[in-house]
Amino acid sequence: MKILVCISKTPDTTAKIAFTDNNTKFADGGVQFIVNPYDEWYALVRALELKEAGLATTVTLVNVGGADNDPIIRKALAIGGDDAVRINLESGDSFTIASQIAAVAKDGGYDLVLTGKETIDYNGSSIGGMVAELLDAPYVSLATKLDAAAGNLTATREIEGGEEVAELSLPAVISCQKGMAEQRIPNMKGIMGARTKPLAVKEPVATDALTSIVSFELPPAKAGVKLVSADTPEELVRLLREEAKVF
Amino acid sequence: MVLIFADQTDGQIKKQAFEAISYGAKIAGQTGTTAEVLVLGTVENAASTLPALGKYGASRVHYADNPAFNGFDAQVYAAAIADAATAAGADVIVFSNTTSGKAIAPRLSARLKAGLVAGAVALPDTSAGFVVKKSVFSGKAFANVAINTPVKVISLNPNAFGIQTSETTAEVVSINLTPSAGKIKVTSVNKVTGTVPLSEAELVVSGGRGLKGPENWHLVEDLAKEIGAATACSRAVADAHWRPHHEHVGQTGGAIAPNLYFAIGISGAIQHLAGVNRSKTIVVINKDPEAPFFKAADYGIVGDAFEVMPKIVEAVKKMKAVG
Numbered sequence A: 001m002k003i004l005v006c007i008s009k010t011p012d013t014t015a016k017i018a019f020t021d022n023n024t025k026f027a028d029g030g031v032q033f034i035v036n037p038y039d040e041w042y043a044l045v046r047a048l049e050l051k052e053a054g055l056a057t058t059v060t061l062v063n064v065g066g067a068d069n070d071p072i073i074r075k076a077l078a079i080g081g082d083d084a085v086r087i088n089l090e091s092g093d094s095f096t097i098a099s100q101i102a103a104v105a106k107d108g109g110y111d112l113v114l115t116g117k118e119t120i121d122y123n124g125s126s127i128g129g130m131v132a133e134l135l136d137a138p139y140v141s142l143a144t145k146l147d148a149a150a151g152n153l154t155a156t157r158e159i160e161g162g163e164e165v166a167e168l169s170l171p172a173v174i175s176c177q178k179g180m181a182e183q184r185i186p187n188m189k190g191i192m193g194a195r196t197k198p199l200a201v202k203e204p205v206a207t208d209a210l211t212s213i214v215s216f217e218l219p220p221a222k223a224g225v226k227l228v229s230a231d232t233p234e235e236l237v238r239l240l241r242e243e244a245k246v247f
Numbered sequence B: 001m002v003l004i005f006a007d008q009t010d011g012q013i014k015k016q017a018f019e020a021i022s023y024g025a026k027i028a029g030q031t032g033t034t035a036e037v038l039v040l041g042t043v044e045n046a047a048s049t050l051p052a053l054g055k056y057g058a059s060r061v062h063y064a065d066n067p068a069f070n071g072f073d074a075q076v077y078a079a080a081i082a083d084a085a086t087a088a089g090a091d092v093i094v095f096s097n098t099t100s101g102k103a104i105a106p107r108l109s110a111r112l113k114a115g116l117v118a119g120a121v122a123l124p125d126t127s128a129g130f131v132v133k134k135s136v137f138s139g140k141a142f143a144n145v146a147i148n149t150p151v152k153v154i155s156l157n158p159n160a161f162g163i164q165t166s167e168t169t170a171e172v173v174s175i176n177l178t179p180s181a182g183k184i185k186v187t188s189v190n191k192v193t194g195t196v197p198l199s200e201a202e203l204v205v206s207g208g209r210g211l212k213g214p215e216n217w218h219l220v221e222d223l224a225k226e227i228g229a230a231t232a233c234s235r236a237v238a239d240a241h242w243r244p245h246h247e248h249v250g251q252t253g254g255a256i257a258p259n260l261y262f263a264i265g266i267s268g269a270i271q272h273l274a275g276v277n278r279s280k281t282i283v284v285i286n287k288d289p290e291a292p293f294f295k296a297a298d299y300g301i302v303g304d305a306f307e308v309m310p311k312i313v314e315a316v317k318k319m320k321a322v323g
């Protein structure tokens, strides 16, 4: 089983969110970028575990982005993976990115494509499903567990108020979230080794974007907290009932 | 025409579908067309349940009562919805951005080459093109996204629009959709019973490391029980195994948008806020006046949760007794 893990670059979880160019561009000055946590902690680590258990032969990382994504790809390679492919496309909507990933998956004959549950910047939760449709493959989204046996997978996915277990055949696409694996910290050997792992850069296939971002905006500022004295908690209950009307 | 996919499990239409229908009906009103609903699989008491969807603004319900749709497979669903949407001439297709919406809507978008906005929080702006506002950066910002294709797919964030009702009923038409051969077999479904699922809860009470240990969770649970809320926790708490992982909210846990988020002994780290900042009203109980959570809160008490919480529960009991 050959696994393809989708890796995206996102601003650090503590990054200040601000916009420039008339609110059309994320202000990335001084912002630290990281591997999207769902991709790194869950999709990648579970892929590595499957390989370590002898259930996968290779783990390849794929990223769609410009050359400035290379440090992020190396960071992910420091955790593990045999090699990486970067599709040299600066930006695109979810469908454009999914089309690139699907093309890589098809050309490389990958059996299993793993994505994160969502990117923490765009929050699309969309690319996995799109890749699956383009590959005409089954898709389990928001998976919390994944096990493999010869030619078959068992995946558990989150549903409202519980979970659902399903069996599916390969090739398949799975989007991963917490529960799937435990975060791994790269060690020195991994970091050194990542420098020399193959990172192939390929040109994108032709696709059309279906959507485009017109502008960003920040939510209106909160009016400020209304503090109630610890001596009169009943006043809080009154405010919640009469002013906020929550119960 | 606006087609709304009304998701059902175990024969029951999901609550989030009512909101999606209300939203779709409003779009239909905006664009001078009708709102119609699609239901896949067998619904209990269909003869009364389905016409009642008119209450949320649907004029017609397309009902594909085929047991092949009773087990969930996003691939089979997306193909069937695509067929139904094309046959009915839908130009806007609406989902609720629930676990199933997140699985189906992207597939449908790729299948129909119809642009998708997932996580919509407002009605589309049709004054120039078709622009939908969505939540981005884990609730810390919004993006206005233009859908540039003739058919548009929108997946609405739960609790972003609200349910709207009127006194109308919908016409129900049975439709025949041929299910494609599925490649997924659902082998078991486990649901937490007896409690409100966190993702659907309107009221949520949540605890953090300030509660010191799992033995003190009655401080969270007593209030939750009294007001009928679901319980949640910070990641620090789930990582310490004080509470199960499905209760963990935040950047890497669940993202929720209840009417009330009541946080006890949680510092309000930015990654925690990312999962709860879309809540309508936020209450913070923390003994540290400098806790960052107060900046994101609507109401708060600076105080010791061990002293304050029992008094709050008492006050709620009294309030309920008065009615």
Ligand SMILES: Cc1cc2nc3c(=O)[nH]c(=O)nc-3n(C[C@H](O)[C@H](O)[C@H](O)COP(=O)(O)OP(=O)(O)OC[C@H]3O[C@@H](n4cnc5c(N)ncnc54)[C@H](O)[C@@H]3O)c2cc1C
Pocket: A013, A037, B207, B208, B209, B210, B211, B233, B234, B235, B236, B237, B248, B249, B250, B251, B252, B253, B264, B265, B266, B267, B268, B269, B270, B271, B272, B275, B285, B286, B287, B288, B291, B303, B304, B305, B306
């Ligand atoms: C990449 C990344 C992702 C993360 N994702 C998440 C996530 O999804 N969700 C999440 O929650 N965290 C997440 N975190 C962790 C986050 O940064 C915080 O560490 C975590 O939220 C802290 O949990 P806490 O508020 O319960 O504990 P603490 O930060 O220890 O806060 C405890 C609070 O309790 C108060 N307190 C103490 N005693 C009392 C008392 N007697 N009465 C009242 N108040 C009291 C203290 O003043 C303090 O404010 C993430 C971190 C990273 C780096």
Ligand SMILES: Nc1ncnc2c1ncn2[C@@H]1O[C@H](COP(=O)(O)O)[C@@H](O)[C@H]1O
Pocket: A006, A007, A008, A009, A036, A038, A039, A043, A062, A063, A064, A065, A094, A097, A114, A115, A116, A117, A118, A119, A122, A123, A124, A125, A126, A127, A128
């Ligand atoms: N530019 C990208 N390159 C490779 N994979 C990506 C890219 N963007 C998103 N993904 C993958 O798709 C998942 C879902 O992204 P999204 O639909 O944007 O929320 C992410 O967790 C990644 O695994």
